[in-house]
Each structure stands twice: as structure tokens, then as C-alpha cells.
Amino acid sequence: NVARMRSFVDRPSLSADGHEVELAANIGSVEDLAKVLENGADGIGLFRTEFLYMGRSSLPTEEEQFTVYRHVLEKMNGKRVVIRTLDIGGDKELPYMDLPKESNPFLGQRAIRLCLNQDELFRVQLRALLRASAYGKLAIMFPMIAVVDELGAAKRIVEEERVKLEAASIAVSDEIEIGIMIEIPAAALNAGALAREADFFSIGTNDLIQYTMAADRMNESVAYLYQPHHPSILRLVDMVIQAAQRNGRWTGMCGEMAGDADAIPLLLGLGLHEFSMSASSILPARELISRLSREECASLARQALDLGSQAEVLSLVRQHQSRSE
Numbered sequence: 001n002v003a004r005m006r007s008f009v010d011r012p013s014l015s016a017d018g019h020e021v022e023l024a025a026n027i028g029s030v031e032d033l034a035k036v037l038e039n040g041a042d043g044i045g046l047f048r049t050e051f052l053y054m055g056r057s058s059l060p061t062e063e064e065q066f067t068v069y070r071h072v073l074e075k076m077n078g079k080r081v082v083i084r085t086l087d088i089g090g091d092k093e094l095p096y097m098d099l100p101k102e103s104n105p106f107l108g109q110r111a112i113r114l115c116l117n118q119d120e121l122f123r124v125q126l127r128a129l130l131r132a133s134a135y136g137k138l139a140i141m142f143p144m145i146a147v148v149d150e151l152g153a154a155k156r157i158v159e160e161e162r163v164k165l166e167a168a169s170i171a172v173s174d175e176i177e178i179g180i181m182i183e184i185p186a187a188a189l190n191a192g193a194l195a196r197e198a199d200f201f202s203i204g205t206n207d208l209i210q211y212t213m214a215a216d217r218m219n220e221s222v223a224y225l226y227q228p229h230h231p232s233i234l235r236l237v238d239m240v241i242q243a244a245q246r247n248g249r250w251t252g253m254c255g256e257m258a259g260d261a262d263a264i265p266l267l268l269g270l271g272l273h274e275f276s277m278s279a280s281s282i283l284p285a286r287e288l289i290s291r292l293s294r295e296e297c298a299s300l301a302r303q304a305l306d307l308g309s310q311a312e313v314l315s316l317v318r319q320h321q322s323r324s325e
């Protein structure tokens with residue numbers, strides 16, 4: 001019921017046994033902000049910056065980007081805003097960049113790979129982000145990290161740009177968190193080493209499922225393999241959260257799975273801290289979590305990890321849900 005749902009707008013995101021999580025929003029442009037505020041998001045867990053680069057004939061300038069990032073940070077008024085650096089490549093192309101055709105674009109020069117290779121483009125975006133950091137609580141997130149060296153290289157470039165800005169007396173926050181998306185199985189499997197270098201993780205299940213199942217996320221004919229609740233996926237999610245916890249880091253999730261009512265009990269049980277989803281899913285998620293016991297969900301999740309198929313996991317979760325309704 002709508003009135004009951006609305007009553008969750010300014011409540012903290014708490015489980016029935018008092019465990020606090022963050023329910024954040026995914027946005028793709030400034031126009032999405034109204035809904036984010038209207039639905040009482042605890043922050044922004046994923047700002048996809050691709051829109052700034054698409055549907056135009058040249059790269060956006062530092063000034064243009066700065067204006068957008070600053071606006072979002074100011075509107076969020078001190079709540080955390082995770083801005084993801086450019087994730088182009090794969091199915092998203094930039095005609096004006098004239099990149100070589102690849103036979104497997106999803107396995108090619110996408111996201112951070114492209115940014116490290118064309119670092120002038122990357123530096124422009126980072127300077128805009130660093131300058132905007134003075135206007136709110138910014139976290140910078142790198143997409144498609146596979147190995148620790150990529151994170152090291154990206155962080156070095158951030159530091160170089162910070163030093164240059166500071167030398168020019170431009171204010172940059174010294175509390176910017178730098179995190180990565182976990183959306184490549186190799187990164188999940190090596191999360192311990194990555195957690196020593198990253199301030200946080202955000203699990204990108206849209207790609208993590210695609211790459212784990214070797215099934216194109218856009219291809220209908222293999223859509224049956226797209227199984228967020230499969231134990232193979234849950235085990236990767238568990239490894240990531242455990243590795244982050246051992247290193248004192250927090251873990252979020254910004255793939256579609258984070259807003260899925262059948263996944264939320266499992267994710268809460270596995271210890272996920274931040275759930276980032278479309279703004280319209282936030283109140284239903286907050287209401288659902290308010291009825292869940294974190295402790296019960298932890299044992300539910302342990303059971304799920306030992307199962308052998310998505311169907312078994314779903315039936316376990318739904319059984320649990322029907323008991324708590």
C-alpha cells in the first residue's frame with residue numbers, strides 16, 4: 001500500500017533486528033535526481049557518466065563535466081555520491097573517437113582499459129571529479145578492474161592530477177574514497193589483494209553474471225543462463241564481501257540484483273552494506289528489509305551457498321519469505 005510505502009521515505013534503512021544498511025540510487029543523468037530525492041535515497045551508489053560522452057560529436061570538456069558533478073554533489077547535500085569513471089566500449093561506442101573495431105568488444109578495450117590506454121581522456125574526467133569533490137561527499141569508482149595493477153595505475157593518475165590542482169591552489173577534498181566495481185570473475189576471486197588497495201567495492205552483477213556464465217547479457221537466446229540467484233554467483237558475492245570485511249572495507253552492489261526482492265534477503269545475510277538500485281525500488285527495498293532479521297538471513301544465505309542450482313535457491317528464499325509475511 002502506497003501510504004505505508006511513503007512512510008519509509010525519511011526512515012533509516014534498518015533490518016527488523018536493528019542492522020543498518022545503505023539504500024542508494026543508480027543514476028545516468030542529472031534528470032534522475034528528482035526521483036532520487038523524492039524516494040529518500042541514502043546516497044548515490046552509481047552515477048553512470050557515459051551519457052556525458054554519448055549522443056554528441058566531440059568529447060565533453062573538463063568544465064562541462066565539473067558543472068554536472070558539482071551539481072549532483074550539491075543536490076545530495078553531504079550524502080555519498082559514487083561517480084563511476086567512463087565505461088565506454090562493449091556495446092557502447094563513441095563514433096567521434098574512431099576506435100579500432102574489435103571482434104569481441106565485451107572482452108576488449110572497454111572502460112578502465114580504454115581510460116588507461118587513452119589517459120588524456122581519463123585525466124580530463126578525473127580533474128573535473130577532483131575539483132567537484134570540494135562540494136560534497138565524493139567517491140570515485142573505476143569500472144571493469146580485472147587486476148591489481150590497473151587499480152594502481154588509475155590511482156597514480158588520480159594522485160598526479162591532484163598534485164597539479166593543488167599546485168594551482170584549486171581546492172580538492174582529502175576525503176575522497178576510491179573504489180572499484182567488481183564485475184569480472186578474476187577480480188572477485190582476488191578480492192583480498194584488491195581490498196588492500198581500494199576503499200570500497202561495488203559489485204556489478206549485470207556484468208559479473210555475464211562474464212561468469214559466459215552469456216551475453218543482451219542475447220535473448222542465452223537468457224536462461226542469466227541467473228542472479230545461482231550459487232556460483234552467490235559464492236563470488238560472498239568471497240568479495242568477506243575479503244572486504246577482513247580489510248575493513250565496505251561492499252555495495254549496483255547491478256540490477258541489488259533491488260531484487262528475492263536477492264535482498266540473501267545479500268543482507270551475506271553482509272552487503274550498500275544496495276544501489278533504480279530510485280523507484282528504494283522504498284520497496286527499505287520496507288522489505290525492515291521485516292527481515294539480519295541474523296536469520298545470515299543462516300539462510302549460508303544454506304543457499306551450499307545448494308546446486310538457482311531453482312533450489314529461489315525455492316529456499318521464497319519459503320523463508322512466506323514464513324515472514
Ligand code: PEP
Pocket residue numbers: 046048087183203204205206207208254255256
Ligand atoms: C553492472 O555491470 O552490474 C553495472 C552496474 O554496470 P553497467 O550495467 O553499467 O555495465
Ligand code: MG
Pocket residue numbers: 143183204206207
Ligand atoms: Mg558493468
